[in-house]
Each structure stands twice: as structure tokens, then as C-alpha cells.
Amino acid sequence: MLDMTWLAVPDSRFSLRSPPPAAAEQDESRLQAAQAGPPKTQEADAALALRLRQRDEAALSEVYDQHSGAVFGVLNRLLGDAAAQEVLQDVFLRLWERPESYDPARAGLKTFLLVMARSRALDRLRATKATLPLFTEEGAELPLPDSGPGPVARSEDAQRREQIRAALSQLSAAHRETVERAYLAGESREEISGAMNVPVGTVKSRLNYALKHLRVVLESAGLEKAGPGKEVETWLE
Amino acid sequence: MAGMNENDAQHCEMVQQQLEERVGLGQSLTPELRAHLAGCPGCHAHLTLLRELEAALLEDVPPMQPPAHLKTQVLSAARQTRIQTQTVAPAAQARPHAARRWWPLMLGAAAVSGLLAFGALLTPSRGTAAALPDPAVVVAAAGGLLVASNDGGGTLNLLRGDQVTASLRSGGAQPAWFTQGVRLGDRVYLADAANDRVLEVGTGPLRVVRSYPVPDGVAGLTASSDADGGRVYFKTVRGSVGRLGDPQHQITVAREDGMPLADVMDGVLLSGGRLFVTHHLTGEICLLDPETLNVVGRVVVGGAPVDLAPEAGGTVLALDAAGRLLRLNAGGEVIRSWPLPGHPDKLGVNGSVALVTDRAGQLTRIDLVSGEIQPMPLTHPMDVVALSDGTFAVAEGGGGGGVRVLDETLKTSWKRQGGKR
Ligand SMILES: [Zn+2]
Numbered sequence: 001m002l003d004m005t006w007l008a009v010p011d012s013r014f015s016l017r018s019p020p021p022a023a024a025e026q027d028e029s030r031l032q033a034a035q036a037g038p039p040k041t042q043e044a045d046a047a048l049a050l051r052l053r054q055r056d057e058a059a060l061s062e063v064y065d066q067h068s069g070a071v072f073g074v075l076n077r078l079l080g081d082a083a084a085q086e087v088l089q090d091v092f093l094r095l096w097e098r099p100e101s102y103d104p105a106r107a108g109l110k111t112f113l114l115v116m117a118r119s120r121a122l123d124r125l126r127a128t129k130a131t132l133p134l135f136t137e138e139g140a141e142l143p144l145p146d147s148g149p150g151p152v153a154r155s156e157d158a159q160r161r162e163q164i165r166a167a168l169s170q171l172s173a174a175h176r177e178t179v180e181r182a183y184l185a186g187e188s189r190e191e192i193s194g195a196m197n198v199p200v201g202t203v204k205s206r207l208n209y210a211l212k213h214l215r216v217v218l219e220s221a222g223l224e225k226a227g228p229g230k231e232v233e234t235w236l237e
Numbered sequence: 238m239a240g241m242n243e244n245d246a247q248h249c250e251m252v253q254q255q256l257e258e259r260v261g262l263g264q265s266l267t268p269e270l271r272a273h274l275a276g277c278p279g280c281h282a283h284l285t286l287l288r289e290l291e292a293a294l295l296e297d298v299p300p301m302q303p304p305a306h307l308k309t310q311v312l313s314a315a316r317q318t319r320i321q322t323q324t325v326a327p328a329a330q331a332r333p334h335a336a337r338r339w340w341p342l343m344l345g346a347a348a349v350s351g352l353l354a355f356g357a358l359l360t361p362s363r364g365t366a367a368a369l370p371d372p373a374v375v376v377a378a379a380g381g382l383l384v385a386s387n388d389g390g391g392t393l394n395l396l397r398g399d400q401v402t403a404s405l406r407s408g409g410a411q412p413a414w415f416t417q418g419v420r421l422g423d424r425v426y427l428a429d430a431a432n433d434r435v436l437e438v439g440t441g442p443l444r445v446v447r448s449y450p451v452p453d454g455v456a457g458l459t460a461s462s463d464a465d466g467g468r469v470y471f472k473t474v475r476g477s478v479g480r481l482g483d484p485q486h487q488i489t490v491a492r493e494d495g496m497p498l499a500d501v502m503d504g505v506l507l508s509g510g511r512l513f514v515t516h517h518l519t520g521e522i523c524l525l526d527p528e529t530l531n532v533v534g535r536v537v538v539g540g541a542p543v544d545l546a547p548e549a550g551g552t553v554l555a556l557d558a559a560g561r562l563l564r565l566n567a568g569g570e571v572i573r574s575w576p577l578p579g580h581p582d583k584l585g586v587n588g589s590v591a592l593v594t595d596r597a598g599q600l601t602r603i604d605l606v607s608g609e610i611q612p613m614p615l616t617h618p619m620d621v622v623a624l625s626d627g628t629f630a631v632a633e634g635g636g637g638g639g640v641r642v643l644d645e646t647l648k649t650s651w652k653r654q655g656g657k658r
Contacts, residue, residue, distance in 0.1 A: 057597070060315055064308055069300035076301050088303055089311050096315045107292075114295040115288075122263035157289075164293045182261045183287070184294040207257070214286060 045109040052099035060096050067110050068092070071117045078121040078185060087124060091117045122186040160223045167217035171210055178206040248273075253283045260287040306517070306541035309558045309580040316596060317414075369394055369401070369639050369655045372632035373619045376418035376425045378440045382630055383425045384640055385415040391429070395443045396640065399651045403443035407436060416502055417620075421460035421467045426481070428455040428471070428502075435471060435481060449481050457503035457514070459545075461527075470512060470527070472503045478514055478523075478530055502582065504545030508553050509567045515542035515555060522555060522569040536569040546586040546623075554605075556584040556593055562603055575603055578612055585621040585629050590645045592629050594618035600631060602647055613647050 051059035071091055075084035091113060095102060102112050168176060174196075181187040181195065182203075189207075193200040252273050259266060266274070274281050370388035382396040391413025395403040407413050407429070414431035424446065427436045433454050437447040454474030461468055469481040504515040511533070512525040522542060524534035540557035548554055548564070552572070555563040558580050564573040581593035581601060591603040600618050602611040617634040624630055624642070628650060631641045639655035 057312065057316060061308070061312060061597070064311060068303050068308070070296070070298070072303040073298045073301040074295055077298055085304065085307055088307060089314065092311045093314055111292045111296070115291065118291070118295060119263040160289060161293055161296075164289055165297070168290075168293060168297075179290070180294060182257075183291050184298070186261060186263050188262065211257075211286065211290075214290060218286075 041108060042104060046104040048109060049099060049102055049104045052095065052102075060092065063095065063109065063113075064092055067113050070110060071113050074114055074117050075121055078118065079124065083124060084121075087117065087120050090120055094120075118184070118186070125186070159221070160218060163218050163221045163223055164214055167214045168210075170217075171213065175206050175210050178203055179210045182207055249277060249280055252277070252280045256280065256284050256287055260284070260291055305559045306520075309541060309582075312580070312597065313582070369653055371634050372638055372640055372655060373634055374415040374418040374427060375620050375622050375630045375632040375640055376420050376427075377622050377624050377630065378420055378425050379423045380440070382640065383418065383438065383440060383443075384632060385413070385418060385427050387412075387414050387634070391415070393427075393438060393443065393445075395440055396653065399642075399653045401653070405443055405445070407438075407445055409434070416455070417458045419458050419460040419469065421462060421469060426458060426460060426469050428458045430455060430474075435469070451479075453477065457505040459505040459507060459512075461507040468527075470505050470507070472505050472514055476516060476518075478505070478512070478525060480530075502543055504543060504555065504584075506545035506547060506553060508547050509551050511567070511569075513545050513553055513555075513565070513569065515545060517541040517543050517558065520557075522565065524569050534569055536565075536571075538563055538565075538569075538571050543582050544584040546584050546591070548586065548605075549588070554584060554586055554591060556581060558582050562591060562593065564605075575608060575610065577601055577603070577610065583618075583620050585623040587623040587627050587629065587645060592621050592623075592631075592643075594621045594631060596634070600643075600647075602645075611647065615641075 048059050048063055052063070068088065072084060072088050075087050075091075078084075079087060094116065095113065102109060107115075168179070171179065178192060178196065181192045182189070187195065189200050189203045192203045196203070252270060255270060256266075258264075259270070274284060369384055370386045370392055372384045373387040374385040376383045376385075378395070380397065381402070384394045384396060385407075386392040386394070389412040391407035391409055393405050393407055394401050407427075409429065409432040411431040413429045415427050416430045417428040419426050423439065423441060425438045425440060427438060429436055432448075433451050435449045435451060435455055435458065436445055437449065438444070439446045451471060451473060455471055456474045456476075457472035459470050461470070470478060471481060472478050503517055504513070506513045507527055510527070512527045512530070514523045514525060515521070516523055518541075520537055520539040520541060522536045522538055523532055524536075525531065526533055538555065538557070540559035540561055542555045542563070543558045544556040546554045546556075551567055553565045553569075555565055557563060560577045560580060562575040562577055562584070563571050566572050577593060578601060579595035579597055579599050581595040581599075583594045585592045586605075589605045591605055593601050593603070594615070595601070596617055596619060598614055598616060598618075600613045600615050600621070602613070603609075604611075615631065615633055617638060618631050619634045619638075620632040622630050627645055629643050629645075631643065633639055633641060633655065635655075639653050641652040642650045644650055
């Protein structure tokens with residue numbers, strides 16, 4: 001029995017890596033992601049999220065191509081190579097199995113994957129150290145709060161992210177290291193104190209100072225969110 | 238702060254400290270914290286700031302290219318779970334398999350696909366009129382093709398030419414998940430990864446003769462009729478090699494517990510008095526004494542070698558899922574390499590023509606003399622086997638799949654359409 005569908009498209013055999021029918025669309029979304037402007041990235045992320053929910057394997061492949069380097073960088077830093085390889089697979093398969101856990105309106109896909117990667121990595125470290133209870137199986141926390149911003153707020157978020165980067169770069173080396181140990185490597189105040197050979201109180205005050213500095217920078221840029229400012233007062237009245 | 242009394246302020250400070258700690262340690266929020274956040278914009282804003290700080294630090298870490306074979310593993314595991322989630326029943330979950338530790342997380346998706354598979358199970362078999370549902374493995378059996386389907390019922394079909402002449406359901410505690418098949422005389426041996434067993438199937442008439450348990454999971458299979466009557470060798474998911482029906486005799490070739498993935502197969506082949514075994518996790522070819530199963534040599538070829546085929550001159554072809562076809566000498570060393578597109582995982586060789594299949598949607602023909610590479614798109618080519626008349630049979634999974642026989646120029650001789658009923 002001959003398959004006429006196949007016979008109708010013999011030419012595509014001769015192009016190496018012949019793209020599947022949906023390729024035009026995919027190329028476009030990759031292009032948008034490469035441009036990195038927040039609205040376009042968000043559109044591309046939303047398109048990928050939709051395709052993941054439709055169980056489109058090519059979408060997973062694209063997400064992997066776009067973000068595996070960043071995810072692996074973080075995992076390798078936190079876990080070393082062997083465990084990083086394992087958790088990397090875990091991260092992308094979790095996205096594949098629970099695509100609905102990613103909401104493009106709340107965060108960029110890259111951020112989501114990086115936060116999930118960190119959370120899984122810290123889980124693993126904890127399991128090894130067995131000094132703290134295991135992380136719940138409910139998965140990574142969403143990187144932005146539940147009542148997170150809608151599409152309009154995303155560009156403001158990008159500006160805030162830039163300001164936070166700038167603020168971090170203004171910190172002293174000791175402050176920056178303390179912040180990284182706490183909010184990247186997931187070390188406790190006591191662990192940081194031991195590793196940096198300073199009292200726990202110093203660790204705490206450095207962290208408080210750093211957070212305050214971030215807030216000040218954001219406020220002076222006019223990008224503060226409902227802190228102890230007028231939004232709260234309005235809300236409380 | 239207007240409107241806030243001192244207790245509230247103290248409470249918020251405590252909440253914010255807890256938020257700092259939990260975000261720092263990557264822990265989820267307690268219901269109490271969530272409840273407070275829902276009614277407190279100040280603490281909510283604090284959480285936002287912490288999450289943004291976390292994200293900024295994460296994005297500042299320089300990217301690093303992961304090893305290429307990881308993508309293959311992720312995609313094939315994803316593909317497997319898409320179809321196989323319904324086969325994940327308590328037995329499979331209970332196993333202390335590192336690679337399967339995420340399976341329980343898939344049950345959400347499984348609920349949907351499981352329903353579909355269950356529906357298929359309820360459909361009565363129409364006997365010889367049945368089409369080929371979701372073919373996964375095709376074997377050149379005595380006098381025809383044996384096609385094994387991952388359709389939920391583990392359907393086996395025997396084809397003479399393009400006609401189905403016999404059909405049966407293989408059963409099993411889990412719906413079967415066939416990954417490979419080999420022929421030995423009038424028998425066919427099928428690796429069933431879902432039930433951790435190898436089925437011995439007779440083809441005249443079609444029947445399941447015996448089921449061999451392989452508790453560690455089957456990752457590779459080969460048959461050899463060279464020695465006294467014939468033997469079937471298997472490799473387990475955990476990296477040991479054994480002979481079927483000889484449970485006392487099993488040798489571990491894996492040097493360390495890696496990341497076993499049942500869906501990423503390994504190749505096993507007897508050639509020149511040596512048992513060639515690929516170990517895709519480390520990119521190695523292991524050479525074993527087929528009698529003692531002792532490892533007599535290891536060659537690092539790199540990539541992720543997953544399948545093997547013999548060549549007339551005593552050389553062996555090895556397929557690297559990272560995208561290479563390798564020719565190995567009797568010592569397992571690479572003497573020639575052809576770059577291939579995609580991530581092919583099955584190999585069939587007839588004379589100077591090799592066909593490899595990439596389940597992502599491509600069949601590739603390699604002319605072993607001229608080196609010419611010719612790709613051909615197919616929806617989900619799952620398996621390819623070289624037939625004795627110089628043609629090849631390809632199992633195509635998925636809804637529009639079926640079994641296709643191609644000649645050595647990739648011209649389709651015939652196709653038996655798949656379909657669910
Ligand atoms: Zn509060």
C-alpha cells in the first residue's frame with residue numbers, strides 16, 4: 001500500500017535537516033527571543049508555553065537550545081559537573097511534564113527555568129547534607145508573586161532588573177559575596193559566617209544593608225513597588 | 238507608617254525575615270506566609286524584591302554549554318513520557334531508579350494520556366484485519382516481519398508482504414513498551430522496558446513462548462547463532478551484561494552509576510569472537526569475552542553510542558546518537574567517522590548502505606563507500622531493520638505511522654498504514 005501523502009513531498013528529502021512543517025513559525029519565535037526586548041521575548045515565551053502545553057516536542061527542543069546554557073551554568077556553579085548534568089535533565093523534563101506551572105504573564109521563561117534550577121539544586125544539596133527538611137514536591141516557587149504583573153508591567157520589570165544589576169555592582173566585594181552566598185548559593189547565615197570568617201551579626205547586617213541599598217536605588221529611579229510608600233497608605237485607608 | 242500599629246509592624250518584620258530566609262534557601266512559602274502576603278502589600282513588595290534579586294544573581298552567572306548528549310536524553314525521555322506515562326504504575330514508581338525519580342511528578346499529564354490509552358485497550362481486536370497501532374519495533378522474522386506496537390496492549394503483528402497474517406496482545410502487568418527486537422532462528426526476542434522483561438516470541442504460529450525477567454530493565458539485546466545453538470545477550474539499564482536464561486552470569490560494565498534512561502538504548506553485538514557493548518553514558522565501547530563476560534577492553538569513542546551493526550569485513554558500525562556513524566575495527570577503535578544530522582538512535586545496514594532513524598522525524602541514508610548522506614523526513618521513525626533482500630523495514634510510530642519497506646535508494650516499496658483500530 002503506497003502512501004500518497006509521502007509521495008507528494010519527495011523534494012524535501014534533499015535538503016539537509018529538512019525543517020518540519022511548523023518551522024517557519026519556530027524560526028520566527030527564535031528570532032524574537034534573540035532580540036531580547038521584553039515584549040517580544042514575552043510573546044515568544046508565551047508561544048513556546050502554548051506549544052509545550054500542546055505537547056509539542058519541537059518546542060521543548062527550542063527551549064532547551066535557548067536556555068540550557070544558562071541553566072547549566074547555574075547548576076554547574078552550585079553542584080559541580082556530574083550532578084549538574086542530572087539536574088539539568090530534571091529541570092527540562094519538569095517543564096515538559098508540567099508546562100502549566102509556567103505562566104508567561106508572570107515571568108520570563110529563562111527566569112523561571114533558572115529559579116527552578118536553583119531550587120532543585122539546593123534541594124539536592126540539602127538532601128546530601130540532610131541537615132534541613134527536604135523541599136516540598138510542589139515544585140519551584142514562581143519567580144514573581146502570585147498577583148504578578150500583567151503584560152503591561154513587564155517592561156517596568158525589565159527596568160527594575162537593570163536597576164538591581166546596577167545596585168549590585170555598587171556593592172563592596174564583601175557585600176556582594178555575602179549576597180551571592182545567601183541568594184544564589186543558598187547558604188544559611190551561619191554557613192556564610194563560617195565560610196567568610198565573620199560573625200553571624202555581620203552577615204545579617206551586610207544582607208540588610210544590601211537589600212536597603214537595592215530599595216533605595218529602585219526608589220530613586222522611580223521604580224519602587226508598594227513598599228512603605230503611598231501605595232500602602234492608600235490601600236490601608 | 239500610617240494606619241499600622243506597632244504589632245503589625247513587628248509582625249511584618251518577622252514575616253520579611255522569614256521571606257528572606259526562605260527565598261535564600263530556595264524553600265517554598267508556608268500557608269501562613271501566603272495568607273499574610275495576600276493582605277499585606279508591604280511584605281508582598283519585599284518578596285518581589287527578593288525574587289528579583291535572586292533572578293538578577295542567577296542571570297549574572299555565566300552560561301556554560303552542557304554536554305551534547307544531554308539534549309538527546311532530555312528529548313527522548315520527554316518523548317517516552319509522553320507516550321509512556323500511562324505505563325507508570327506502582328511497580329515502576331517503587332523502584333529506586335535515579336532516572337525514574339521524576340516519574341511520580343508526571344502523574345498529572347499521565348491522567349490525560351492514561352485515559353486515552355485505556356480507551357484503546359477497550360477496543361476489541363479485529364484479528365487479522367487489524368492495522369498496525371503505533372509500531373515501535375520491527376524484526377525480520379522467519380518468512381515475514383514481526384511488528385511490536387506500544388499501543389497499550391503490546392500488540393504483536395506478523396506480516397507476510399504487506400498483509401497482516403496474525404495478531405496477538407502480549408499482555409503484561411504494565412502496558413508493554415518495546416524498545417528492540419532480535420531474531421534467533423524461528424524465534425524473535427523483544428525487549429519490553431515497561432515490564433522489565435524479554436519476550437521470546439514464536440512466529441509459526443505467532444505466540445509468546447516465554448518471558449524472561451530482567452529486573453534491572455533491558456537496555457540492549459543481541460542474538461547470536463554462532464555458538465552452540467544460539468544465545469541472546471542483553472544489557473541492563475544499570476549497565477550490566479548477561480545471557481538470557483543464565484541469571485547467575487551477569488557482569489557489570491558500567492564503571493559508575495550514571496543516569497540510566499530506559500529509553501536510551503545501548504547496542505550489543507557479537508563480532509569476531511568479542512561481544513561489543515556500547516555504554517552511551519560514558520561514550521564507551523566495551524569489549525567482552527562472550528563466554529566469561531569479562532571485560533577485555535574499553536575504547537572511549539565519545540558521544541553517546543547507542544546501536545551497533547556488523548559489516549562484512551569484520552568491522553562494526555556504531556551509531557552515536559550525538560550525530561555520528563563510526564566504523565570500528567576488531568579492537569573497537571574508530572577507523573572512520575561520518576557526521577550525521579540530528580540524534581539518530583537506530584541503525585540498519587545492508588552491504589554498503591546504512592540507514593539510521595531519528596525519532597524527532599528523520600531517516601538518513603549513508604553510502605558507506607562514497608560517504609554521501611541523504612536525509613528523508615518521516616514523522617516518528619522508531620526502528621529500522623535490514624532485510625535479507627537488500628531492502629529495509631522502518632517502524633513509524635504515532636497516529637499516521639505504520640510500517641514501510643524501502644529499497645536501498647530510499648524508494649518506498651510498500652507501506653502498511655498504522656492507526657488505532
Ligand atoms: Zn506584612
